[in-house]
Amino acid sequence: MTTEYRSAPITEGNLNAFRITVTPFRHLLPHDVIGSNDKADAAPSALKLHWRHHSVATDIPRYPHDKAPRGFFRDRSFAKLVLDDSGAEVGDTVVFEKLGSHEFRLHVEKPSGRRIS
Known part of the structure; x- marks a missing residue:
């Protein structure tokens, strides 16, 4: 059985800021x-994300003042690629298939259940 996690539904703000919100399952990701909040001080390990024939290694940044983890990946250019390339719309979710x-591997899922991969 494949393990999958789902992002929060995509909002207009996500599309404008190039963010895929991982808050619903962030606690299930490796610590x-x-x-840190500074990309020069990245996490000891990275997550490898795949979208079609593209891949990226990225981490999750922290908020600068309270040190809590943020709810999205640091590499927003990859999020932009996924959102743009899939034609993602408000209400879609991003499915994270655990490899x-x-x-x-990322998939964009429409409210109807149809997946774009």
């Missing part, structure tokens, strides 16, 4: 992928 402890 070593949480970096390994630190590796996921």
